[in-house]
Amino acid sequence: MKNLIRLLVIGLGLVLLSGCNGDPRSARGFRLPDGDAEAGLEAFIDMECNQCHTVRGEELPIIPGQDPPYFELGGEVTRVKTYGELVTSIINPSHKLATGYAKEVIAVGDESKMEVYNEFMTVQQLTDIVMFLQTHYDVRIPEHRYPTYPYP
Ligand code: HEC
Incomplete structure (x- = not known):
């Protein structure tokens, strides 16, 4: 039993240590500068992202010859x-x-x-597009209703 506890403590220590060292491929510390949402809309159209995407709440030009399905970006999501x-x-x-x-x-x-x-795509266009898209997501926390007794 004592050995088991010792093993658990060593194991936990190793897990904690590896967390401190971090994975060199981790995205921790990654931050691009903020973009500009209006320029992002322009870049989105320039890059013809609207070939395949619609954006909730935005009237984007239709590219002739493109068939749906379009994949909608933006809209309601349950988390940011x-x-x-x-x-x-x-x-x-x-x-x-x-x-x-x-x-x-x-x-x-x-x-x-x-x-x-x-x-x-330039880094500027990337940051602008991200800013543009982010403004179109709307976080809605789903409402949970717990049934109460007697069930209807
Ligand atoms: C040829 C079609 C096509 C084009 C053009 C295209 N996309 Fe996509 N995109 C997709 C498909 C298919 C998916 C879903 C698969 C995936 O997640 O990669 C997707 C997914 C995405 C997602 C993730 C959506 C989610 O809910 O996870 C984003 C953001 C996105 N595209 C942005 C862009 C932007 C910005 C451009 C232009 C620079 C672009 N796309 C151009 C087809 C396209």
Whole structure:
């Protein structure tokens, strides 16, 4: 029993230590400068993100020849879409695919169908687009109703 406790204490210590050292690939400390939402809308249209996306609450020009499905960005979500998540979805779309769609609709295998813009999108455009998109997400905490006895 004593040995077991000793092992647990050592194990816990190791876990804590590894947390302190940190993963060199961690995003901790990552912060881009704030962008400008209006310039973000312009960049969104310049980059033709509206080929595949609509944005809740925004009338975007239709690109002729493009067929739906469009993937809506913005709208109600149950938790804040973080800056890091939005940046990642734009510069590394296959890292974590959007939820709420059948996988075959949004990806080929594990690869997102989204184009990669990294060769030509400027950092300024990226930060502006993130600022623009963030203003279109609306966090709604779902209301939980617990049934009370007697059940209706
Ligand atoms: C060829 C179609 C296409 C184009 C063009 C495109 N996307 Fe996407 N995008 C997708 C698809 C499909 C998904 C869902 C799969 C995924 O998460 O990568 C997606 C997902 C996203 C997401 C994550 C949404 C979520 O709810 O997690 C963001 C943000 C996004 N796109 C932004 C952009 C921006 C900004 C541009 C332009 C710079 C762009 N997209 C251009 C197809 C496209």
